[in-house]
Amino acid sequence: MQLVLISGLSGSGKSVALKVLEDAGFFCVDNLPSVLLPHLVGHLHSTGYQHAAVAIDVRSGASIAALPHQVEILRGIVSDLRLIFLDSRDDTLIARFSETRRRHPLADEGITLAEAIHREREALEPVAELGHRIDTSDQQANTLRGWIKNFMDLQAAEGLTLLFQSFGFKYGIPTDADLVFDVRCLPNPHYDPKLRPLTGKDQPVIDFLEKVPEVGRMAKDIHDYVATWLPCYIRDNRSYLTIAIGCTGGQHRSVYFAETLARQFGSSARVLVRHRSLKSESLASQPPKAG
Numbered sequence: 001m002q003l004v005l006i007s008g009l010s011g012s013g014k015s016v017a018l019k020v021l022e023d024a025g026f027f028c029v030d031n032l033p034s035v036l037l038p039h040l041v042g043h044l045h046s047t048g049y050q051h052a053a054v055a056i057d058v059r060s061g062a063s064i065a066a067l068p069h070q071v072e073i074l075r076g077i078v079s080d081l082r083l084i085f086l087d088s089r090d091d092t093l094i095a096r097f098s099e100t101r102r103r104h105p106l107a108d109e110g111i112t113l114a115e116a117i118h119r120e121r122e123a124l125e126p127v128a129e130l131g132h133r134i135d136t137s138d139q140q141a142n143t144l145r146g147w148i149k150n151f152m153d154l155q156a157a158e159g160l161t162l163l164f165q166s167f168g169f170k171y172g173i174p175t176d177a178d179l180v181f182d183v184r185c186l187p188n189p190h191y192d193p194k195l196r197p198l199t200g201k202d203q204p205v206i207d208f209l210e211k212v213p214e215v216g217r218m219a220k221d222i223h224d225y226v227a228t229w230l231p232c233y234i235r236d237n238r239s240y241l242t243i244a245i246g247c248t249g250g251q252h253r254s255v256y257f258a259e260t261l262a263r264q265f266g267s268s269a270r271v272l273v274r275h276r277s278l279k280s281e282s283l284a285s286q287p288p289k290a291g
Contacts, residue, residue, distance in 0.1 A: 001045050004053040004077045005037075007127050008086030009120055010098040010105055012103045013136045013144045014055050017084060020148045021053040030055045033063040041077060058120050059105045067127050083131025084125075084151065086144075087175050092137040093117050132161075133178040139276070149274065160234050162226075162269040163242045163279070166200070166258040167265070168277040170248025177244035178233075181222050181257070185211050189252040197235045199278055200255025209256050219257060223264055230269075250277025 003247050004026065006017050014278050015030075022028040027049050032040065034056050041214055044052050074081055088096075094113055097104060106116040110227060136144055169184065189195035189205050208213045226243060233241050243261070247253035255275050262273045 001049070001078050002051045003074065004039060004206055005083040006053060006055045006079070006086070007057050007068075007083065007124065007130075009088060009093060009117065009124065010057065010059075011069070011102075012084055012086035012088045012099075013092045013139075013141070017086065018053060018055050019150050020145050021051075021152070024051075024152070026051045026053040026209060028053045028055075031059045033060040034054055034070045035063050038073055038077070041074060047287070057105075058123055064123060064127065067289075068130060071130055077182075080135045082151075084148070085128045085131055085133045087128065087133060087135050087137075087153070089115055089135075089137040090114060091127075101255075106109045116156045129158040132288060133176040133242070135174040137175065138171055145188050147274065159231040160230070160238055161240050161272060162230075162262075162265055163240055163272040163274065164258040164262045164265075165244045165274040165276060166250055166254035166278070168216065168243055168254070169246045169248055171277055172245050172252065173246065174242075174276060177242050179226070179241070179243045181243070183218060183245060183247050183253045183257055186215055186218060186247075186253055188248065195252070198252070199275075200257070201259060205252050206256060209253065214234065215253075219260055222257065223261060224275070226261070227263070250275070263264050 001148070004021060006014050006021075008014050018028050027044060028051070029040065032054050033254070037054065037056075040054065041052070056064065062186060071083065094117070097113055104116040104120075107113060108121050111119075133149060134144070134151075165174060165177065169182070171181055173180060189198070189208050192208070195205050195208060200206070200209070215289060222243075222245070230241070245254045245257045245261075255278060257274055258275065264272045265271055
């Protein structure tokens with residue numbers, strides 16, 4: 001049986017993620033107390049369901065604290081267990097609540113929205129470390145839908161998935177990054193009028209960057225760092241390692257590095273690529289394996 005657990009901060013997109021799975025044929029349950037998870041799984045298994053998704057968050061009250069323990073129990077019951085934790089920056093969450101005019105589940109008299117978000121973040125901190133973390137700040141719903149579909153397309157297998165993510169520093173550092181590398185010190189194709197409308201996936205930009213010796217040295221240094229410490233992350237029983245590479249706008253240099261590193265690691269690991277700041281790309285992609 002395949003079970004997907006969805007958790008995260010209110011306003012981060014949990015309902016969007018759950019709807020994607022529902023449309024894909026999953027039996028979906030929203031706002032389930034975590035202590036009921038084993039009972040639900042037992043019932044679904046006995047009635048023949050093969051795919052289920054459950055959203056669990058602070059709406060279920062104090063039972064959210066029991067989720068890490070319930071996950072350990074479920075690992076011995078469910079053959080394919082995945083947990084997605086959705087996160088966003090505080091300013092993004094505040095803006096979303098302001099737009100929808102919905103009430104935060106922890107809001108009450110005498111507490112501000114920012115304080116409610118802070119309390120929720122503290123309550124969910126142990127849960128955030130359990131699975132694949134996705135930062136939905138500044139992302140449209142269609143982008144999140146694509147990322148969820150891409151995440152679910154990964155075949156269940158032992159081992160760690162590397163996620164190379166490009167971003168623009170002017171939009172902020174992604175909250176889901178485990179490792180962050182800054183490539184802003186390298187020559188910027190943005191200042192070439194012919195290259196400005198292109199991206200790091202286009203051949204003229206690739207040619208421009210590969211003519212710069214420092215680009216090759218930087219790529220090798222990042223590759224060697226990740227390759228050296230990857231066994232430690234694997235021993236830490238991680239399922240995903242997100243490597244964020246940032247340039248100024250997230251269009252050229254960071255995109256080139258994310259694509260290049262993904263190809264280099266693609267022959268020996270499960271790899272995902274995301275380009276957070278590319279206006280022309282809303283879906284995550286899996287790079288071709290290195291030949």
